[in-house]
Amino acid sequence: MSQTAEPKKRTRDPEKKRAAILAAAREVFAETGYEKATVREIARRAGVTHGLVVLHFSSKEQLFLAAVPGPSILSESVPGDRDGLPARVAGAYVKRMESAGGADPFIAVVRSAAGEQEVAKGLLRALREESLAAYREVLTGDDVDARVDLIGAHLIGITVSRYVLADGPLAAMPPEQLVGWLTRTLRVIMLE
Template sequence: MSPRRAPGESRAAILEAARTQFAEVGYQHATIRRIARVAGVDPALVIQYFGSKDDLLAASLQMPVDIAALTAGIEDHPDLGTELVRRALAIWESPPVRAALLGMLRTGMSHQRAGDVLSALLQRSVLGVVQRYATGEDATFRAALVGAQMAGLAMGRLALHVPELAEASIEQLANAVGPTVTRYLTGDLAGAHPPRPRS
């Protein structure tokens, strides 16, 4: 008989199992019963802690990084994009953060519903902070460009292990990608116009 878990340990085990299942078999096929079996708990406990599979999905997609803390004081740097990329890459080196980000990316790509939840999370917790550093009336558009650039870098370095990205140093990538991020935030977008807000 396995030792009795503390409530916090059971909750953590369920979240870990959910991230694994959402990433491996997709949102549609990751049932509460299957997640409970992987976590080693009764399915009723999953419902008790999270209420529904949708709520469990939302909980499993929580951002593992405090974006406000990550960007604090970044406006004082002469090339804020390079500093932003440098800080993000440094945090990604932490195994717990790396694992959580990978789980988020894989889960978000597993099903349309998961993608919608991840998109809303990124809009709320990432782009909402990043756009504070963007200039002009198109700050939301600029922040979205930064988000796309950073998501692509994360996919290439962490998920796909593209050799040129995975093996590059933090400074190499920061110096290569950072100026583009700075241009997205404060520079000339070469005549690009953001889409009009939905009415």
């Protein structure tokens, strides 16, 4: 008499699957940019079906906008005294980028901008709104919006030089030295 194995029970954990899809999407978008990323590759890495990705996110653009902003360095680094803000932001940015392994919002924006400008603009707007909300808790003045945009542009420029193209003195600089330089330049933008 042969014993038949009981069929595996399917587990339904939509939040766990959604989290896996978002993590896979962050990796794929950061590695390839928006244009070359495929929903099928994201589904494969997440260990789900293409249809489940579409069920959770109606389009590749919606998935991109949901996945790429990821955890914010701002929620941890902005609160605190105003004078220490540049050092906190510089330290958190460098730590995050050094450990991101290529899967970071700034990298995704850069890689996506050339092919899908409207999507990259949507992501940049989302990052800008998140940044404005955080920095308005600490910075004051009529020019906060402009200063926050300058901070973003500065960090995106560093991202291109050090983490995307990885060429030149900025790319070769030890992380601690980068934190020092970045603290000084952010101080000018944020506080002066």
